[in-house]
Amino acid sequence: MKVAEKYDDIELIAAVNNKKDLDKAILFIYQQYSDTVSSFITYNGGSDQDAEDIFQETVVAFIDIVRKGKYRMEASVKTFLVSIAKNIWYNEIKKRERSGYREKLYETSRDKNEQDVSHYISNREMNQELRGLLDRLGESCRKILILFYYENLSMKEIVDHLHYENEQVIRNKKYKCLQQLTELIKENPAIAKQINELIR
Amino acid sequence: MPENKQYFLIDHLDNNLSDEEILAAEELIRNDKDMANEWKLLHIAVDTIREVGLYEQVAAVRKQYQESKTAAMKPQGAVVRKMFSNKLRIAASILLFITAATLYKYTSVNSASFYNKYYSSFELNTSRGVENTNAMEQAFRNKNWSEVVLIFNKSAQKNNESYFLEGMAQMELKNYPTAINAFNQVMSENAKSKENYFQDESEYYLAMAYLANNEAGKAMPILEKIKADKNHIYHEKVLEISSLDFTIMKQKSRN
Numbered sequence: 001m002k003v004a005e006k007y008d009d010i011e012l013i014a015a016v017n018n019k020k021d022l023d024k025a026i027l028f029i030y031q032q033y034s035d036t037v038s039s040f041i042t043y044n045g046g047s048d049q050d051a052e053d054i055f056q057e058t059v060v061a062f063i064d065i066v067r068k069g070k071y072r073m074e075a076s077v078k079t080f081l082v083s084i085a086k087n088i089w090y091n092e093i094k095k096r097e098r099s100g101y102r103e104k105l106y107e108t109s110r111d112k113n114e115q116d117v118s119h120y121i122s123n124r125e126m127n128q129e130l131r132g133l134l135d136r137l138g139e140s141c142r143k144i145l146i147l148f149y150y151e152n153l154s155m156k157e158i159v160d161h162l163h164y165e166n167e168q169v170i171r172n173k174k175y176k177c178l179q180q181l182t183e184l185i186k187e188n189p190a191i192a193k194q195i196n197e198l199i200r
Numbered sequence: 201m202p203e204n205k206q207y208f209l210i211d212h213l214d215n216n217l218s219d220e221e222i223l224a225a226e227e228l229i230r231n232d233k234d235m236a237n238e239w240k241l242l243h244i245a246v247d248t249i250r251e252v253g254l255y256e257q258v259a260a261v262r263k264q265y266q267e268s269k270t271a272a273m274k275p276q277g278a279v280v281r282k283m284f285s286n287k288l289r290i291a292a293s294i295l296l297f298i299t300a301a302t303l304y305k306y307t308s309v310n311s312a313s314f315y316n317k318y319y320s321s322f323e324l325n326t327s328r329g330v331e332n333t334n335a336m337e338q339a340f341r342n343k344n345w346s347e348v349v350l351i352f353n354k355s356a357q358k359n360n361e362s363y364f365l366e367g368m369a370q371m372e373l374k375n376y377p378t379a380i381n382a383f384n385q386v387m388s389e390n391a392k393s394k395e396n397y398f399q400d401e402s403e404y405y406l407a408m409a410y411l412a413n414n415e416a417g418k419a420m421p422i423l424e425k426i427k428a429d430k431n432h433i434y435h436e437k438v439l440e441i442s443s444l445d446f447t448i449m450k451q452k453s454r455n
Binding site (some may be wrong): 022023026027030031034052055056059060061084127129130133134142145146149150151174176178179182183185186 | 206207210238241242244245246248249250251252253254255256257258260261262264265266384
């Protein structure tokens with residue numbers, strides 16, 4: 001197995017914040033912490049697949065929290081990741097209507113860190129719904145929007161990447177794609193309600 | 201909402217507006233509730249896109265991690281290249297084992313170990329004694345080695361048997377140089393008398409005495425001679441010596 005870069009917590013946060021080092025940082029997180037988190041998930045009733053999925057959600061949430069400057073390093077990265085994973089797993093259990101099991105676990109396991117993390121990831125369920133909306137746009141829209149807003153590619157680079165005729169074609173398509181996405185958000189009542197509460 | 205207004209907000213979001221246009225866009229967002237909501241929705245949409253991008257990046261690394269982890273756990277030999285590699289590993293292991301074993305064998309075989317492995321005490325044949333050595337024979341059979349030596353030293357009439365038994369007693373007492381002298385004496389007497397009385401026994405145990413005395417260079421030619429001589433009474437005994445041990449000792453005796 002390829003060995004990831006070695007990071008201490010401070011270096012890892014720096015790598016997470018640096019786009020070109022992000023792959024290495026994610027691989028390091030997997031190599032260092034996935035077994036710990038997976039053990040927790042499987043010990044608490046999750047399958048191996050649950051453990052893998054929850055850890056992926058955990059890593060995404062962690063990077064998001066770090067990039068938004070909300071991780072203050074009051075707890076180690078390991079502790080913080082485990083806390084995020086616990087919260088995501090408890091929410092997943094709740095979603096699966098196993099609340100009795102969840103409450104039992106929650107009462108015996110939660111601590112200060114988890115409460116803080118719980119606040120950080122309170123919108124993750126809605127975010128999952130939103131991610132699903134992007135899939136409904138179609139592959140070309142999805143690619144253009146991700147290349148532009150996530151990869152930060154220029155219109156010219158996107159033209160080269162996706163083999164469109166010219167930049168204007170891409171620009172027009174991007175307008176329409178983003179517009180479609182906002183329409184889908186507005187059309188989804190559950191999401192719209194949560195968003196209205198958030199933006200009120 | 202007019203499409204041009206929404207595109208205007210998207211351009212604002214993408215930082216594609218001039219300074220004047222930025223001021224106009226900010227004023228629009230401040231004064232138009234629909235535009236304000238649209239502005240917030242655009243931010244949510246872009247946040248979603250960025251999260252999906254991040255999700256995909258993490259998923260790609262997850263896949264890479266799991267594939268490498270699976271590959272690391274997969275039993276060797278599933279791929280032809282790995283089978284070849286396995287064969288090499290097995291061959292290397294065997295070679296390493298043989299090398300280690302040979303090295304161990306080479307270093308462990310020496311005069312002392314050779315002597316300890318192949319030396320066995322001489323058993324006196326009851327029909328072979330002569331009258332004037334009865335006391336000596338009796339002491340020998342009783343394994344009273346000091347008594348054997350004492351009787352030999354007191355004996356005025358020495359013969360090949362007494363020399364030989366004295367040599368064997370010295371061997372048992374670990375006085376190897378004295379034993380060597382005794383066996384050489386037997387062969388010297390035989391050379392003079394043209395007889396072979398206790399010749400074969402003395403040759404074989406002389407070789408053993410040399411080994412015990414760490415003189416493999418003198419021992420091995422004798423053993424080689426016995427090995428080549430089918431009529432030698434210790435021929436079969438020498439043949440029992442492992443060929444590898446024999447070869448190693450021959451090699452070492454030449455160094």
